[in-house]
Amino acid sequence: MSQLLDVRNLSVRFPVGRKGAGWGQVSYLTAVDDISFTVRKGETLAIVGESGSGKTTAALAIAQLVGGETSGRVMLDGQDIMPANRDQLRAMRRRVQVIFQDPYSSLNPRKRAEEIVREPLDNLTDKPAAEKQEIVDRLFEAVGLRPEQKRLFPHQFSGGQRQRIGIARALSTQPDVIICDEPVSALDVAVQAQILNLLRRLQSEFGLTYVFISHDLGVVQHMCDSVAVMYMGKIVEHTDRLSLFNNPLHPYTTALLSAVPSVDPTLRDQSRRILIPGDPPDPLNLPAGCRFVSRCPVAQTRCRELAPELTGNGTDHRTACHLVDANLVSPMQSVREAGL
Amino acid sequence: MEPLLKVENLRIELKTRAGVAPVIDDLSFELGHGESISFVGESGCGKSMTALAIMGLLPEGIGRVASGRILFDGEDLTVVSDRRLRDIRGNEISMIFQEPMTSLNPVYTVGEQIAEVLRAHQNLGQKAAWAMATELLDAVRIPNPGRRINDYPFQMSGGQRQRVMIAIALACKPKILIADEPTTALDVTVQAQIFDLLRDLRRQTGTSIIMITHDMGAVAEMAERMIVMYAGRKAEEGPVADIIAHARHPYTRGLISCVPHIVANLTDAREELTEIPGIVPGLGEFGQDRCLFSARCPQVTDKCRKARPETAIFGGRQASACWHAEEV
Amino acid sequence: MSDETFHTPVEKARSPLAEAWEMFRQNHLAMVGLGLLILIVLGAIFGPILYPTDPYEMVWAPFSPPGAEGFLLGTDYLGRDILAQLLNGARVTLIIGLAAAFVTVVIGITIGAMAGFYGGAVEEFLMRFTEFFQVLPTLLFSMVIVSLFGASLPMITFAIGVVSWTAVARITRAEFLRIREMDYVMASRASGAPGLKLMFTVILPNSLPPIIVQSALMVGSAILFEAGLSFLGLTDPNVVSWGQIIGSNRQYILEAGYTVTIPGLAIFITVLAISLVGDGLNDALNPKLRKR
Numbered sequence: 003m004s005q006l007l008d009v010r011n012l013s014v015r016f017p018v019g020r021k022g023a024g025w026g027q028v029s030y031l032t033a034v035d036d037i038s039f040t041v042r043k044g045e046t047l048a049i050v051g052e053s054g055s056g057k058t059t060a061a062l063a064i065a066q067l068v069g070g071e072t073s074g075r076v077m078l079d080g081q082d083i084m085p086a087n088r089d090q091l092r093a094m095r096r097r098v099q100v101i102f103q104d105p106y107s108s109l110n111p112r113k114r115a116e117e118i119v120r121e122p123l124d125n126l127t128d129k130p131a132a133e134k135q136e137i138v139d140r141l142f143e144a145v146g147l148r149p150e151q152k153r154l155f156p157h158q159f160s161g162g163q164r165q166r167i168g169i170a171r172a173l174s175t176q177p178d179v180i181i182c183d184e185p186v187s188a189l190d191v192a193v194q195a196q197i198l199n200l201l202r203r204l205q206s207e208f209g210l211t212y213v214f215i216s217h218d219l220g221v222v223q224h225m226c227d228s229v230a231v232m233y234m235g236k237i238v239e240h241t242d243r244l245s246l247f248n249n250p251l252h253p254y255t256t257a258l259l260s261a262v263p264s265v266d267p268t269l270r271d272q273s274r275r276i277l278i279p280g281d282p283p284d285p286l287n288l289p290a291g292c293r294f295v296s297r298c299p300v301a302q303t304r305c306r307e308l309a310p311e312l313t314g315n316g317t318d319h320r321t322a323c324h325l326v327d328a329n330l331v332s333p334m335q336s337v338r339e340a341g342l
Numbered sequence: 343m344e345p346l347l348k349v350e351n352l353r354i355e356l357k358t359r360a361g362v363a364p365v366i367d368d369l370s371f372e373l374g375h376g377e378s379i380s381f382v383g384e385s386g387c388g389k390s391m392t393a394l395a396i397m398g399l400l401p402e403g404i405g406r407v408a409s410g411r412i413l414f415d416g417e418d419l420t421v422v423s424d425r426r427l428r429d430i431r432g433n434e435i436s437m438i439f440q441e442p443m444t445s446l447n448p449v450y451t452v453g454e455q456i457a458e459v460l461r462a463h464q465n466l467g468q469k470a471a472w473a474m475a476t477e478l479l480d481a482v483r484i485p486n487p488g489r490r491i492n493d494y495p496f497q498m499s500g501g502q503r504q505r506v507m508i509a510i511a512l513a514c515k516p517k518i519l520i521a522d523e524p525t526t527a528l529d530v531t532v533q534a535q536i537f538d539l540l541r542d543l544r545r546q547t548g549t550s551i552i553m554i555t556h557d558m559g560a561v562a563e564m565a566e567r568m569i570v571m572y573a574g575r576k577a578e579e580g581p582v583a584d585i586i587a588h589a590r591h592p593y594t595r596g597l598i599s600c601v602p603h604i605v606a607n608l609t610d611a612r613e614e615l616t617e618i619p620g621i622v623p624g625l626g627e628f629g630q631d632r633c634l635f636s637a638r639c640p641q642v643t644d645k646c647r648k649a650r651p652e653t654a655i656f657g658g659r660q661a662s663a664c665w666h667a668e669e670v
Numbered sequence: 671m672s673d674e675t676f677h678t679p680v681e682k683a684r685s686p687l688a689e690a691w692e693m694f695r696q697n698h699l700a701m702v703g704l705g706l707l708i709l710i711v712l713g714a715i716f717g718p719i720l721y722p723t724d725p726y727e728m729v730w731a732p733f734s735p736p737g738a739e740g741f742l743l744g745t746d747y748l749g750r751d752i753l754a755q756l757l758n759g760a761r762v763t764l765i766i767g768l769a770a771a772f773v774t775v776v777i778g779i780t781i782g783a784m785a786g787f788y789g790g791a792v793e794e795f796l797m798r799f800t801e802f803f804q805v806l807p808t809l810l811f812s813m814v815i816v817s818l819f820g821a822s823l824p825m826i827t828f829a830i831g832v833v834s835w836t837a838v839a840r841i842t843r844a845e846f847l848r849i850r851e852m853d854y855v856m857a858s859r860a861s862g863a864p865g866l867k868l869m870f871t872v873i874l875p876n877s878l879p880p881i882i883v884q885s886a887l888m889v890g891s892a893i894l895f896e897a898g899l900s901f902l903g904l905t906d907p908n909v910v911s912w913g914q915i916i917g918s919n920r921q922y923i924l925e926a927g928y929t930v931t932i933p934g935l936a937i938f939i940t941v942l943a944i945s946l947v948g949d950g951l952n953d954a955l956n957p958k959l960r961k962r
Contacts, residue, residue, distance in 0.1 A: 052529035108853035125862035224602030261534035263559030
């Protein structure tokens with residue numbers, strides 16, 4: 003299948019004022035640092051990472067929704083969609099839509115549900131009113147809301163219902179790519195399943211392509227077809243679903259997976275906790291070599307000196323680690339065995 | 343041996359605009375010395391209210407203990423004086439909260455905040471309290487405690503702040519530590535560190551832990567027994583391993599299977615997630631004489647809608663408040 | 671059936687405004703304030719018609735105390751009927767209050783919104799500009815304006831507006847800064863809303879509650895301000911307002927206290943009513959007190 007979305011060398015940096023810096027001196031916080039990834043049509047790419055990894059910034063940068071300085075190329079169907087003017091921006095917005103994390107703050111409290119769902123149609127298309135109404139009606143049904151709820155205001159809905167409104171809004175212009183920014187993390191556990199099932203059903207029904215941002219590896223495992231793991235603004239591992247979960251190669255990915263508490267007792271015994279010590283480094287003062295080096299249990303001298311490139315060594319399983327080679331053996335293997 | 347904490351037929355009423363609602367409805371449970379139990383359920387099911395009731399911190403003028411007893415070491419906390427309660431709180435029962443960002447006072451250093459607790463409850467002098475605070479920071483594995491003790495909360499990461507909260511909670515060697523969603527605001531690698539810390543501290547000090555969470559995985563990692571709460575009532579209670587292997591309440595079952603869990607050997611197959619339809623009922627429906635879960639239950643029958651389920655016991659230690667527990 | 675909407679009963683669409691009115695209605699003090707305010711406004715509109723005595727005409731001996739000779743509130747130092755003055759003055763006073771608040775709000779919202787929306791150098795300049803006005807001594811500044819350009823009603827209104835818009839500007843800017851960061855603003859951008867549309871149809875309506883409250887209180891403070899200027903004699907002597915009644919009778923405060931006390935009370939009650947309503951609005955519109 004073809005690559006629908008092709009992101010190349012995407013970087014986002016924000017100017018920050020620092021104490022002690024003189025007038026006119028601006029330092030930058032690089033939230034996303036030269037990342038590249040691809041998504042196939044009809045599939046889901048999950049971008050995983052902890053807070054501060056830059057996953058949300060990266061995804062919102064694709065939709066031109068971050069305030070910082072963005073560079074790099076975003077290709078949709080072979081066409082550069084980094085807009086140069088207002089018309090191109092409108093065209094891009096029609097094709098790339100976003101589902102936001104917090105359904106409580108992402109709906110305008112002063113608008114009725116149907117107005118919220120219709121907003122992209124009003125702003126981005128020239129369809130006649132009757133057709134827009136028809137689309138809104140269809141979307142309400144597709145996301146499982148009743149027609150009589152169209153006139154209600156956001157505060158009259160529960161969290162799950164609000165997220166359904168957000169999903170309907172994102173679907174209204176029939177976009178090619180939908181960016182799902184932690185779409186269930188603000189919801190109660192039992193409601194999460196309802197929304198995740200809905201997202202997958204809509205995907206197969208409409209052939210949607212998702213960029214799915216999440217910190218929850220269980221959710222990612224369920225939703226994705228391929229995964230990019232981010233740490234401190236860099237992608238450290240990028241591969242398909244099975245390879246990542248069955249054979250995680252980067253030490254950070256391994257640690258992340260083993261940190262997830264599990265109800266499965268065999269899994270708990272099997273994958274002894276690999277505790278990685280400490281906290282992520284200061285993003286304004288990153289180490290020279292690999293960014294994970296201060297917490298990595300298997301770090302070597304060269305890791306401190308040279309930043310590793312994201313490479314597959316000839317395979318599709320791309321990792322940014324000096325200690326991974328074409329044999330695709332995790333450098334954490336020894337640690338794991340020692341732990342048992 | 344008498345259990346450390348024994349809650350008997352506790353009923354807590356909350357005043358709402360529409361009237362009085364039983365947010366906790368006939369709850370009984372026991373907590374042994376050094377035991378670790380977990381309360382599980384969606385938000386609005388009464389988990390946190392239970393914790394607040396034990397701490398004597400029910401919202402004043404709005405919530406009250408209507409009936410039942412909370413026996414701590416044989417002493418009924420629902421009738422003791424405010425002074426005694428203050429004494430117990432902090433000294434014998436302490437609590438950590440979800441938000442490590444807002445639980446610390448931003449204008450004092452973490453050392454001052456820990457030492458303050460020690461001086462107030464342990465009657466330690468300035469110097470001794472300070473030395474003890476350094477020791478505690480070391481115990482919660484904050485690197486370089488001698489220097490970090492002079493840090494202000496904003497100079498620490500979320501995980502470190504939660505460690506400081508744990509240090510404060512443990513300062514007086516409490517018999518019970520209540521942790522209300524202690525890691526929800528933290529990253530998973532940090533959560534793993536905190537869980538590891540809590541487990542070790544429990545082993546070293548023998549403190550009993552009550553953990554409140556919505557994450558079955560966390561329960562499986564941290565607790566020996568769990569209590570599943572639904573709409574102010576106990577839905578199911580029993581050993582964690584038994585319940586996860588065979589839940590006897592449809593709600594528990596839903597809670598376990600509605601979350602996509604990491605599995606050991608992943609295959610291409612992907613089942614639809616089991617859904618629990620609907621949402622937790624509003625306070626107005628609490629206390630009705632029927633199974634409050636019946637509106638969302640896949641196995642509902644007429645009986646469920648007519649009468650509150652009796653508790654069925656399995657193997658002497660697993661209890662389920664479901665008319666059809668046998669068949670689940 | 672995997673539909674969580676299944677169990678919720680059909681609700682009536684209730685706009686945030688309707689909810690706010692519901693909250694407001696439950697606030698007894700605010701309702702008292704609203705009642706008083708309605709009475710005062712009705713008095714201002716219909717009073718002069720129902721009580722057609724000319725407020726500028728000498729109708730009886732000066733300094734007749736209230737109740738004497740059928741003059742309910744007595745007469746002033748020129749023998750003019752105080753009740754007639756009060757009823758006619760209510761119109762002027764309320765209009766000055768409303769108009770000055772309007773000027774305040776227009777200037778304040780424009781400057782605050784531009785500062786909050788555009789940020790950067792625009793914000794920097796506008797906020798310095800606002801601060802410049804903030805540090806001017808308000809009474810002195812308005813006295814200068816009025817004495818330079820004449821004590822006509824429009825000029826007095828303008829003077830009051832010019833010295834008091836800064837509070838509205840600061841509130842508007844703060845609200846804009848807060849609302850600008852809300853996810854629904856980003857969602858509107860993702861839905862293709864252009865900049866000005868965002869500013870006027872998304873951010874402004876959501877910023878309004880505290881601005882409305884502030885404007886309501888502004889009416890009260892404008893009335894007080896006008897009274898202050900009148901007391902100092904900086905007013906149009908040919909137009910009767912409550913402040914002007916006090917100002918013109920102030921020399922006789924010891925001999926005939928009621929000539930000053932009665933309009934003073936009227937001002938006090940009006941400003942109190944406005945404050946109560948403002949307070950009620952604050953509670954009703956403040957989303958923090960409401961469940962989400």
